Amino acid sequence: MQARCLLTGPGLLGELQPRLNASGIHTAHDFHTRTTLDLVESLDVPYHVVQRLREQVAQLTAPPLVTASAMLRQQGDAAHPLPTRLPDLDRALHGGFPCGSVTEIVGPAGLGKTQFCLAAAADICCSPPILAGAQVLYIDTEQKFSSLRLEEIARQRSPEGRLAPGDKERLLESVLVLRPRHSHELLARLQALEASPLPLSLVLVDSVAQLARLDHGPGVKGVVARQQQLAAVAARLKALSRRRGIPVLVTNQVAGAGGGCVAAALGPLWAHAVNTRLMLHQLEGGSRYVQVAKSASAPLTAVAYRITAAGPAPAPDAPPPPLHLLTEGDVLGQVMAQGTAYTDAIGADEAW
CATH class of the missing domain: 3.40.50.300 (P-loop containing nucleotide triphosphate hydrolases)
Structure with missing residues (x-):
C-alpha cells in the first residue's frame, strides 16, 4: 500500500531525507498525518518549503488515475x-x-x-x-x-x-x-x-x-x-x-x-x-x-x-x-x- 511505502526520492525530498528520518517520518502515512506547522518545526524549514515538499510527496504516493475502459479490461483479465x-x-x-x-x-x-x-x-x-x-x-x-x-x-x-x-x-x-x-x-x-x-x-x-x-x-x-x-x-x-x-x-x-x-x-x-x-x-x-x-x-x-x-x-x-x-x-x-x-x-x- 502506497501509504506504507518508504519516503525516498530525488530533489527536495532527497535533501530533507536525514531530517525526515530524524523526526520519525519514514512513510507517506507518517508524513501526511503531520500538520504543516509540525513539519515546519520538525524539519526546521520555512513554510513554503514544506508546501513544495507536500506537492512532491503527493506526486510520488498518490494512486494513479485509471479510466473506466482500463478497469473493464482488467476485470476481464481477472480470475473468474x-x-x-x-x-x-x-x-x-x-x-x-x-x-x-x-x-x-x-x-x-x-x-x-x-x-x-x-x-x-x-x-x-x-x-x-x-x-x-x-x-x-x-x-x-x-x-x-x-x-x-x-x-x-x-x-x-x-x-x-x-x-x-x-x-x-x-x-x-x-x-x-x-x-x-x-x-x-x-x-x-x-x-x-x-x-x-x-x-x-x-x-x-x-x-x-x-x-x-x-x-x-x-x-x-x-x-x-x-x-x-x-x-x-x-x-x-x-x-x-x-x-x-x-x-x-x-x-x-x-x-x-x-x-x-x-x-x-x-x-x-x-x-x-x-x-x-x-x-x-x-x-x-x-x-x-x-x-x-x-x-x-x-x-x-x-x-x-x-x-x-x-x-x-x-x-x-x-x-x-x-x-x-x-x-x-x-x-x-x-x-x-x-x-x-x-x-x-x-x-x-x-x-x-
Whole structure:
C-alpha cells in the first residue's frame, strides 16, 4: 500500500531525507498525518518549503488515475468468480462469489452458512488450479470445520460420485485450517499473509462475529474496541482479496432486532465494509432462500436452496420467494425471515 511505502526520492525530498528520518517520518502515512506547522518545526524549514515538499510527496504516493475502459479490461483479465452451484444466484452475481472482494453470508444458526463455506473450499480444491499447488485458508473461529464433511461434499460433487485414488489426500492437504482464539491472533495472521508466498485461491472466515463477541464485553468501551477491531479485520481482508485477486468469503451471526426478529450482527461499520451481503432466510414450511441484500452489480434477488449431501443445492420445488425478500430497502434495517422461533443467544439489548 502506497501509504506504507518508504519516503525516498530525488530533489527536495532527497535533501530533507536525514531530517525526515530524524523526526520519525519514514512513510507517506507518517508524513501526511503531520500538520504543516509540525513539519515546519520538525524539519526546521520555512513554510513554503514544506508546501513544495507536500506537492512532491503527493506526486510520488498518490494512486494513479485509471479510466473506466482500463478497469473493464482488467476485470476481464481477472480470475473468474467462484460458482455457488445455485444457477439463479450465479447469474445474479455474474458467475458466483466475486474475486477481489469480500462476500458475507449472514443468517440464523442452522441455515447452512458453514455448508456454503465447505462447498466453496471443496470446489476450489477439486478444480484444475489445485494441481498447481493452490490452497484454501479456512479460518475457523467457531470450531465447526469438519474434514469428513469437506470430503463428503467433494465426493458428492465429483462427476463419478467418488474421489479418485490420491484425490482425498490432496484435497485435505490443500486446505489450511486456522483456529485463532483471540482477535489479535487473527489480525496477526492476516498481516503475515500480506508477504506470504502461499498460493492462496480462497480465504474463508467462519465466522467474523465470534471473536468480536468473545473478546469485547458490553458497554461503550466494548463497542468502541469491537468496532476498531472489525475495521482492522475488514481492511486486511479487503487488501488480501484485492492484491491476490481471490474471493474472500466470511460468515456472520445475527443479533436481536426487536419484535422477535433478527438482523445481521456487527452493526453499520461492518455492513459497509463488505462488498456483497447474502442473507439466509427460512420461511414457515421450511423453505429456505438466499437473498442478495447488497451488491454493487447484482440486482436484489432471492433464490431457493436446500442443504444436501453435496452441500447447498437448488430447491426447484420451493414456492417463489415472498415479495418482502424482493423489496428494496436499507441494508442495515433488513431482518431475516425464519419459520420457527429463534432464541437470540447474544441478546437484543447488546449493541453490535
